[in-house]
Amino acid sequence: MNPKSAKIALKAFFVLSTGSAFAGTITCTPAPAGAGPASWIRRIAIDDHSRTVNMDVVRHRTKEADTMGKIRADLLGIEEAPGGEPAYVFNAIAADGAEVTHLFRLHKAGEWRLASAGVVFVGKVPTLRTIEPGKVFDCKRSELG
Template identity: 65%
Template structure:
């Protein structure tokens, strides 16, 4: 009986595992043309769903003549599926040594891909909201790893 059960359940398990692997992938985003205000400080977002990591190309310092670019890593905290089929990504920047503010991000699709962010500082052990940036529209492309 046990062998018969295993023969029946194994193909179902393998098919569901393959389907789950096909879902995991990467999504890469760049600011959409026509965002209000100046050039956004985040120039590229790359999310690896399987590794649960986020890499961002950001502007570290801006002058009237040039932008100094840098990298920012973040941890993918949540990836909840929505009714529309696209996940809502929630991630936080890994703070640099000596940094007082942690950045929290939410990337979601509401007709178009939008990124909202907030800066949070900890005073003692109490989180204090430092600021919320208005949403930025991004163009995102998905590539499956499965």
């Protein structure tokens, strides 16, 4: 087997072994906003292989500047969707000193939309703090990560 066909066969094996035709990475940025406020999430990168999600977020906003930060989340599931693109479900556990756990669902409904909810745990009881019905994102998929 020549090196080129061996490389193609190896890539095909990794795609088939993940159980998903969408193996690789998908990177999303907020679509240009109209009159609404800018999203606090500036970039999402989902890696199907490692089942991780990395997000660039606005930690603190002032009139002069935004303080940026990073959040690492766990990819909880990839749901099959009727439109052919999967729906990604992931969460970002609150860091030490932070009180909110964020739950996300990125799905394609004509356009990519990110819906999220913030949950606060009081004792051991979860309490819904915020719901964002959905922001539009521009997403690009890599070939095989």
